Amino acid sequence: MIEIKLTRKLFGANGEMNLSLDTIIQQGELVTIYGPSGAGKTSVLRMLAGLLKPDDGLIKFDGNVWFDSSKGIHRRPQLRNIGLVFQDYSLFPNMTVRGNLEFALQKGQSSGIVDDLLELTELQNLRDKKPATLSGGQKQRVALARALVRKPNLLLLDEPLSALDSVMQSKLQDYLLQVHEQFKLTTILVSHDISEVMKMSRRVLILENGRVEKDGAPGDVLPLDGFRQWERKS
Amino acid sequence: MLEFEPFYLTLKLALTTTIVLFIVGIPLAYWLAFNTSRWKVLPEAIVGLPLVLPPSVLGFYLLMAFSPENAVGKFLESYFDLRLVFTFPGLVIASVIYSLPFMIQPLQSGYSMVPVSLIETAYTLGKNRWTVLTRVLLPNMKAALISGFILSFAHTIGEFGIVLMVGGNIPHETRVISVVIYDEVQAMNYKQANIYSSILLIFSFLVLVSVYTVNRRMQKVHYQP
Numbered sequence: 001m002i003e004i005k006l007t008r009k010l011f012g013a014n015g016e017m018n019l020s021l022d023t024i025i026q027q028g029e030l031v032t033i034y035g036p037s038g039a040g041k042t043s044v045l046r047m048l049a050g051l052l053k054p055d056d057g058l059i060k061f062d063g064n065v066w067f068d069s070s071k072g073i074h075r076r077p078q079l080r081n082i083g084l085v086f087q088d089y090s091l092f093p094n095m096t097v098r099g100n101l102e103f104a105l106q107k108g109q110s111s112g113i114v115d116d117l118l119e120l121t122e123l124q125n126l127r128d129k130k131p132a133t134l135s136g137g138q139k140q141r142v143a144l145a146r147a148l149v150r151k152p153n154l155l156l157l158d159e160p161l162s163a164l165d166s167v168m169q170s171k172l173q174d175y176l177l178q179v180h181e182q183f184k185l186t187t188i189l190v191s192h193d194i195s196e197v198m199k200m201s202r203r204v205l206i207l208e209n210g211r212v213e214k215d216g217a218p219g220d221v222l223p224l225d226g227f228r229q230w231e232r233k234s
Numbered sequence: 235m236l237e238f239e240p241f242y243l244t245l246k247l248a249l250t251t252t253i254v255l256f257i258v259g260i261p262l263a264y265w266l267a268f269n270t271s272r273w274k275v276l277p278e279a280i281v282g283l284p285l286v287l288p289p290s291v292l293g294f295y296l297l298m299a300f301s302p303e304n305a306v307g308k309f310l311e312s313y314f315d316l317r318l319v320f321t322f323p324g325l326v327i328a329s330v331i332y333s334l335p336f337m338i339q340p341l342q343s344g345y346s347m348v349p350v351s352l353i354e355t356a357y358t359l360g361k362n363r364w365t366v367l368t369r370v371l372l373p374n375m376k377a378a379l380i381s382g383f384i385l386s387f388a389h390t391i392g393e394f395g396i397v398l399m400v401g402g403n404i405p406h407e408t409r410v411i412s413v414v415i416y417d418e419v420q421a422m423n424y425k426q427a428n429i430y431s432s433i434l435l436i437f438s439f440l441v442l443v444s445v446y447t448v449n450r451r452m453q454k455v456h457y458q459p
Binding site for chain 2: 049050051076077078080081082083084086088090092093094103104106146147149150
């Protein structure tokens with residue numbers, strides 16, 4: 001279970017904004033964060049990952065305090081055991097596919113998991129290739145597999161599929177659902193694609209101007225009638 | 235007759251200086267690239283000083299500092315039995331200071347060109363700063379490392395003013411090629427001076443051609459995620 005209670009002042013293209021989030025995510029849940037660009041979605045993930053320090057608040061994962069402003073606790077990203085997948089893949093260009101996965105191995109961890117993940121994500125034939133020679137979908141599978149090597153407790157996905165075509169998106173959504181189930185992960189997916197939110201999650205937080213406007217099942221809270229209008233605006 | 239020892243001394247000085255610059259430059263450029271303190275401009279300006287100062291100014295102050303008459307020189311001589319004026323080690327220290335910006339600036343821009351998301355990804359994979367430096371940053375800034383190496387090496391080979399001030403003109407110790415050329419011209423041996431000069435000219439030209447080739451390749455094979 002993750003308890004999140006945080007605030008942070010952000011400076012973006014639309015000026016100053018106060019990001020504020022107060023929620024609880026249960027173990028094994030797959031929650032999406034949906035909202036227009038600049039709503040603070042990525043900042044939430046970065047704060048959970050430890051890459052951005054909240055101004056105030058508390059982040060607690062399974063009883064372990066990751067951040068507590070009142071006690072001055074801010075655990076480094078290295079100590080949080082999370083998996084983070086960026087939209088731009090962020091593969092290490094100097095390493096092969098296999099090298100990228102092996103880099104994520106922890107001290108004393110068996111390399112068997114690398115082979116298992118290469119098999120799961122159907123990357124065995126590409127294992128000796130460098131990232132620059134791969135397609136977008138292949139790169140994102142490598143990024144996902146690499147994030148799982150550490151057997152993270154929490155998987156954070158920052159619009160991981162938005163740069164891909166719809167066929168590849170659909171295929172990778174299936175992969176994500178499969179690994180979420182198989183690895184018994186708690187997953188937070190940032191997305192601005194309504195169909196993706198509908199397919200992937202049973203709970204969505206709708207973030208607007210740094211605040212959670214709605215929290216519930218996608219079918220209940222998403223602006224399904226007006227979503228085309230919203231997309232045009234954002 | 236062409237002497238080979240000044241060539242040997244010049245190459246020895248350039249190589250030693252470049253190796254020391256690598257050891258000093260990798261952590262210093264890292265600090266300058268990633269530090270966000272507003273006081274960073276001070277060390278940045280100090281590192282860049284040799285670009286604007288006449289070598290004789292730097293040489294003069296180093297000569298004063300290294301002199302056994304003064305505190306630093308006296309301390310080094312009495313505690314470490316080390317004399318830096320008119321010796322090869324003194325010349326190396328002076329060259330390191332003089333060529334510092336030629337190592338630091340390519341490395342600093344090399345660090346800055348590696349996407350931040352790669353560094354952050356490595357942190358989320360549990361890696362410490364040392365691992366990020368050796369396995370993510372340095373391997374992805376090879377062109378900057380090569381540029382820093384070549385520029386520092388070539389700049390040291392072309393030194394004259396600071397060599398003369400700190401090293402003097404001592405055969406087998408500090409008499410490098412640029413000093414020999416100066417001597418030959420003073421003695422009106424223009425033919426000899428021409429031979430030494432043309433070797434230095436061709437060498438420097440080849441060095442610059444290789445720097446530009448590396449830079450072109452760096453622009454073409456920029457980071458692809």
